[in-house]
Amino acid sequence: MSNAISALQGAVYQGYVEVREMGLVGMITLRGDLSSAKMKKAVKEACGVDLPGQREIAVSGDKGAAWMSPDELLLMVPYEGVADALAVVEKALSGEHFLAVNVSDARAVFQLKGKAAREIIAKLCPVDMTPGAFEPGMIRRTRMAQIAAAFWMQDADTIRVVCFRSVAEYAFNLLKDAAEPGGETGLFA
Amino acid sequence: MLILECPYCGVKGEETEFAGGGEAHLKRFGPESSDDDFHAYLFKRENPKGVHLERWRHTNGCGKWFHAARNTVTLEVYGTYSAQTTEPPKDIKDKISAKVPGWSWREFS
Known part of the structure; x- marks a missing residue:
């Protein structure tokens, strides 16, 4: 398989603020009922943080979860960990109506x-x-x-x-x- | 410049973060309807000077559709409300009435 590369491969610009492209970041779009207990569990297990409230983001180390809309979250995990995180989410939410997609690339x-x-x-x-x-x-x-x-x-x-x-x-x-x-x-x- | 508040994500943003979606509360007429009804549904739109009810979408935000009640003359926004309704809620109507007594828009007043 070919090597995954990010859009700008970590480009950096040193202005009066440093601008840096962060390279490969694992991201999962997760849609479903954000009020369900299974959803809370899925977020906790995949990212180690509590489900964020409206317009909030919970970050813990290189993982995190962000509230994107009333039925959508963005989960952030290390790039190599996306497949594992997806498996965790899918297991935790089995039986519910949801969508979890790897959008890292x-x-x-x-x-x-x-x-x-x-x-x-x-x-x-x-x-x-x-x-x-x-x-x-x-x-x-x-x-x-x-x-x-x-x-x-x-x-x-x-x-x-x-x-x-x-x-x-x-x-x-x-x-x-x-x-x-x-x-x-x-x-x- | 309009300042709209998205009822779904609670963001108070300016117009360019949103996209207008035309007139609100259209009653749809499809196959089997009369030619007049179908013609009115397709082409006849309100173009008021004053109170107007519109659909908007939070395109650069949460992506949800919602309704807004605003004034086309003063650009005042009376309020925004859920898209899952066929008429403006009472609190929105009251807010409009407080500013524009005797207003009417299609069958609402």
Whole structure:
């Protein structure tokens, strides 16, 4: 079998915020009844976190679960662990109406690292990034310039962005452009 | 610029995060219906100056369809509500009545 590679193979841009493509990240789209006990169990067993509430994300190490819509979650696991996680989910949810699909190779993940990481998102998305309005533990699906994207904060200085793989280069160029030295706004400094 | 609140994910976002889906609460007429009904269903749309009920989709967010009651003149949004209904809920109607007494839109008022 051929070697799996991510869209931009870990490209890095060092601006006033560091933009990095995260390489291969295992991702599973899980749809079903989020209020069911089996769903809670499936998320716990596959990702080791509690089922996130509305617009929340639960991260634990290199695993996590994000609330995408009232009937959809995005599970994140190491790339090599996707098949195992899928098997765990399918076993835990057997008998329920659900959908679990490996979407790892259909997405690209970026990381913004730096004191001004909030600024980069604020430049590109119609979202209030004021500290207090958006904090770690929250996820927001929105529009980033002309594409759909979702982002969350790993910690106060780190933001991760996920988008479709087909627009990975566009997304990277957007983030790169927004992080170019000289473009500091000091909005949240 | 409209500020809409998605009733499914609770996001309060601006217009570009959403996509308009045309008039709300259309009553569908298909095969077996009269030509007039079918013609009205296909082509006859409200184009009000004032209160309007529309369908919207949270395209760049959770992807769900919902309904919005808004004013085409002031761009005020009276409220958004579930897509799984054939008429605006009472609290939305009350909100419109508070701002536009005596409003009517198709069979609703």
